Amino acid sequence: MPDFSDCVALVTGGGAGIGRATAAELAARGASVSILDIDPSGAPEGVRGIVADLRDSDSVNRAVRSVAESAGRLDVLVNNAGVSHVGGIEDGDLDEWHALLDINLLGYVRATRAALPYLRRSPHAAIVNVASCSAASGIPRRALYSASKGAIASMTLSLAADLISEGIRVNAVNPGTVDTPFMDDLAARTDDPTAARAAFHARQPTGHMVDPSEVAAAIAYLAHPSNRSAVGSVLTIDGGLERLRTTPAATPVEEPSR
Numbered sequence: 001m002p003d004f005s006d007c008v009a010l011v012t013g014g015g016a017g018i019g020r021a022t023a024a025e026l027a028a029r030g031a032s033v034s035i036l037d038i039d040p041s042g043a044p045e046g047v048r049g050i051v052a053d054l055r056d057s058d059s060v061n062r063a064v065r066s067v068a069e070s071a072g073r074l075d076v077l078v079n080n081a082g083v084s085h086v087g088g089i090e091d092g093d094l095d096e097w098h099a100l101l102d103i104n105l106l107g108y109v110r111a112t113r114a115a116l117p118y119l120r121r122s123p124h125a126a127i128v129n130v131a132s133c134s135a136a137s138g139i140p141r142r143a144l145y146s147a148s149k150g151a152i153a154s155m156t157l158s159l160a161a162d163l164i165s166e167g168i169r170v171n172a173v174n175p176g177t178v179d180t181p182f183m184d185d186l187a188a189r190t191d192d193p194t195a196a197r198a199a200f201h202a203r204q205p206t207g208h209m210v211d212p213s214e215v216a217a218a219i220a221y222l223a224h225p226s227n228r229s230a231v232g233s234v235l236t237i238d239g240g241l242e243r244l245r246t247t248p249a250a251t252p253v254e255e256p257s258r
């Protein structure tokens with residue numbers, strides 16, 4: 001018996017990477033899954049793709065309403081879509097900071113606000129926010145990106161406290177070095193993308209990048225209706241990158257130059 005068979009789920013950024021793997025995992029386990037993405041062409045088989053931009057409240061509201069009203073319910077929201085940024089506190093003008101926070105933070109706020117009226121009617125509602133291991137470790141030249149992910153990790157805790165009395169569980173995952181187009185893009189911005197990818201693998205205590213399916217499985221675990229007591233958890237799935245110090249610091253990753 002598929003264990004998500006009575007669930008309707010929405011995954012933001014489900015057209016690629018972690019979101020795509022999560023949509024595929026939930027659908028394979030029987031959920032009715034939709035993704036919201038600026039480019040939903042990568043939606044896995046059996047998953048409904050909706051064009052929407054997390055920077056635009058109307059677009060997000062329309063997409064969430066369409067999913068919940070056509071299915072008659074919404075049980076799971078996975079806030080996942082996000083973008084990277086490389087730089088320190090003095091890099092980029094403030095417009096760049098506003099633009100990234102508009103997706104990585106306010107995008108999660110918009111989707112959550114739009115979904116809550118429907119989640120409140122679900123007997124087993126769950127929200128899973130995708131943060132990052134950068135929320136909990138000091139990664140050089142990631143001031144803006146880390147700030148956006150730290151905000152998600154701490155907002156998750158406050159939301160979990162606010163919503164558990166309504167039966168809505170809120171949790172997060174902190175992935176790290178996941179083999180997705182996001183990391184390909186970071187590698188492509190270095191002088192030697194092949195070497196950068198090799199270094200991404202080498203810096204991991206496990207010796208390999210995380211597969212998106214591993215993060216998807218963790219998200220499904222947190223979202224599962226039977227998992228009544230995972231509340232306000234932030235689950236790290238990063239091959240030990242954040243907490244272990246088993247690899248010599250001498251395994252450098254060439255930093256993107258732009």
Ligand SMILES: NC(=O)c1ccc[n+]([C@@H]2O[C@H](COP(=O)([O-])OP(=O)(O)OC[C@H]3O[C@@H](n4cnc5c(N)ncnc54)[C@H](O)[C@@H]3O)[C@@H](O)[C@H]2O)c1
Nearest residue numbers: 013015016017018038054081082132175177178180181182
């Ligand atoms: N890949 C990693 O190593 C890693 C590590 C830690 C955290 N994360 C986080 O995981 C999440 C997913 O990362 P990924 O690696 O799968 O990324 P990805 O770039 O591979 O995929 C992101 C998806 O989000 C969509 N998207 C981007 N902007 C959007 C917008 N404004 N509105 C709607 N959709 C939009 C893209 O079209 C794409 O389909 C992000 O929040 C990222 O910060 C990734």
